[in-house]
Amino acid sequence: MHRVAGALIIAAFGAALAAAAAAQAAPAATWGIDELMQNLARVKIAKAKFVERKYLSMLNAPLEFSGTLIYTAPGRLEKHTLLPKPESLVLDHDTLTLENKARNQRRTLRLQDYPVIWAFVESIRSTLAGDMQTLTRFYRTSLEGGEDQWRLSLTPAEPKMQSMVSEIRIGGSRNRIRTIEIIETEGNRSVMTITEDES
């Protein structure tokens, strides 16, 4: 179970930046995006820790958030930020719930009301679920690297999203996601680094 958990990945909703993936291993002739997606789809549950840094043009210093991620196939993703302030974000099917226990706040959004946020969360969720169909509905995809060290690049297909995000890079190894980097149009970016949960 630990191994499985470690193998999984989770992801973030927010912004982010991150580590890039090295793309050195020569791709095996048989390995490609379809195989990657199939591998990812096999993961049914995963738990991991994350550290996310946001570099925003309006700020002098990056913001740093950290906490845990839990993914349950096929549609549920939880992001529990612990630092600097506890806050949780739960994506379940088409609703996104933000909860701040300290302030006793709870807000639920329907993704269809916020197309940009929707496109954004799908970049992560559809990747985790290996759901190529949904992914290509929002993004053009390209894959570099090999099975042990891959980098999936997503560029928005819709003009509205294009005006905000220029690229999302997801790096990983086999069926784990290690980094999610989001590059926004106005020079903002965020990088999330995901590590296996040892607990």
Added chain:
Amino acid sequence: MSLSARWVIGTWLALLLACIVVISRTEIRTDLSAFLPSSPTPAQQILVDQLRDGVVSRLILIGIEGGETPALALASKRLARQLRQQQSFATVDNGEDAAFTRDREFLWRNRYLLSPAISAEHFSSAALRAALEDDLQLLGSPAAMLLQRVLPNDPTGELLRLLEQFEGLAKPDSREGVWFSKDGKRALLVAQSRAAGYDLDAQEQALKSIRDAFSNAPAAGNIAAQKLLLSGPALFSVNSRASIKTDAWRFSLIATVLVATLLLALYRSWRVLVLGLLPVASGALAGIAAVSLGFGSVHGITLGFGVTLIGEGVDYAIYLFTQIAPRTTPEKTLDRIWPTLRLGVLTSICGFSAMLLSSFPGLAQLGLFSIAGLIVAVAVTRYVLPILLPSGFTVHATAVLAPAVATVVRRAPRLRLPLILVVALAAAFLIVQRGALWSGDLASLSPIAISDQRLDAQLRRDIGAPDVRHLIVVTAENQDLALEAAEKAAAALQRLSQRGLLEGFESPALYLPSLAVQHARQAALPEPWALRANLQHAQQGLPFRAGLFEPFVRDVTAAKQQPLLNRDNLQGTSLALKLDSLLVKRSNGWAAMLPLRGVADAAALGQEIEQPARKQAVLLDLKRESDQLYRTYRREITHYSLLGAGVIALLLLISLRSARRVFDVMAPLAAAVIVTAGVLVLTGTALSIFHLIGLLLVVAVGSNYALFFDRQTASAQDRERTIVSLVFANVTTVIGFGLLAFSKVPVLNAIGSTVGIGAILSLVFSAILITRAHDTAVSRC
């Protein structure tokens, strides 16, 4: 023609002319308000006004179904685009960004006047510090992308606060950028007509242009499968006008043709046929004119009742014509039958008076129409017809049919025992079923077809506009005072919602705060130098770039000087529609309505909100109100029906001077009423007030039969003639009323089926129960 005859004819024609003049100036109404109480509570009055010309009455709900989601979405967009170009519609919403963008724009530009958070304290350095810390937190969430764009202008999050304020309000689902039902099978649009709800011609035109736009739109995909669904008050009014018009015309026409054919066969004279229709025609004209004079307008359903008069009024001429024995004059015949005829008419009038007394204008109109119509019809029969009837006229069919009818009637008493058994069974059945006899719903009174009601409920659920049950209504002299009153009520509601008495509420002041509140907010906005100083202090130690919030300072400064908002500023947004539906002009001032969500304890809430200090606020429970309305309705009608029956009994007692004869006359009527009600309930009909009225009519019509059966006759021939004329009269009545049973309009249908069954039963039961007393007399003579 004698001098007195000339006077009679002259008076009659003058009366008809007067009626025609009155009618030509009469407004025909078909809205539903005639079936709402005429002396409602102030709260009910608001509802009635809203039904007549409020924004709600102008809404047309549109659904498109059949086919794939993308094709439906495209059809929705194309239909909306076409309708937006038309003058007939004030707004057309289908969830597309266009409307939302305008709403957002309005909220953004006016956020410092609209936001409830604005106070001097809100811009202190401590409050700004807390806001900025929140912003940093939010920048870590997925909302960051949207937030970044507005943060320099709106670090205190007023836009978000305003959007959130409206977010609790139900909204339809959205797919492919337009509104859809939850299951994704129907694309949804909401159009608001420019014309008021009661302007039915304009509403009809608006509905037609929607249908045209839909069928003309070049749609994608399998358009043949796409179906347009329409609902809303306008559609109901237009449809019920159309179906009342069609049904009233169609059934009147069919009834007239059938009755005329029957009578022509009997009379064998065109002239007499036409004469036979004179009492009815005169009665109908008089009825409409009387209603017009008494109520100022005539409801379509009242007109529809003209057809019922054919059944009842034609009888009088039939009684006269078919009972003229060979070689006697109409006058002599009238001398014989007039006392009975007069008593019959008086009995009917007692029956109809029950409706006249109703506090519901629609029912009262029906009562007045029938009474005026019957009086004129019987007067024309009594005074006009004898003058115009060809001399020596007699109906041969009467003589031909008399022996056969007499034989049947003589044998009828044998059925007495079975009849008593049937009545006992029916009575027992009704007693067993008494809990489930009545339809419990005010909707059973509405002239709207059930299928239309279902579709409306469905579309409303889809669109997320379920019928609100609880409302706070506040009234004031003018618009701004009404908004102030709404703000006071809202403050109270806010406290009550924290105590858990309700989940939330909506208020027109959310969309347009009162001038006082706007002014106070404007005054609370800081001067630019003060705001900059507070910001600088608040920003210390936070990673925001220097000067980042300069746009914020600029916007606050501009807001401090901007003109205050009024209704016109909302024009073109969907918020205007909301405002107009919640803030309405009334004959004596303005009313603001605050729909409540999730009311946990209505009684406690009502007590809190209706304190003397806030005398102008009233908690309105629509469900309770409409149940109340319905119970009042039923109680009233039952009450007056019993009163009517009592007066009929008294009238009979005075006229017949024999308790025994009163019993003889009333027994078959009571039996007919019980068995008719039994049959209706047995066939699965939930009785409504209109069935009760139908039963009243059964008594009115049936009493004529019973009285004629009961009448002392001079000879056997006379009696046979009488009975044959009753059969003819009965057949015409059954044709007139029975046809209404085929109508889709609930009121016509209910009365038609009840009277159709009841009239036959009255005649048959009279034959069975009354002839026995006179059987020997018939044989003897």
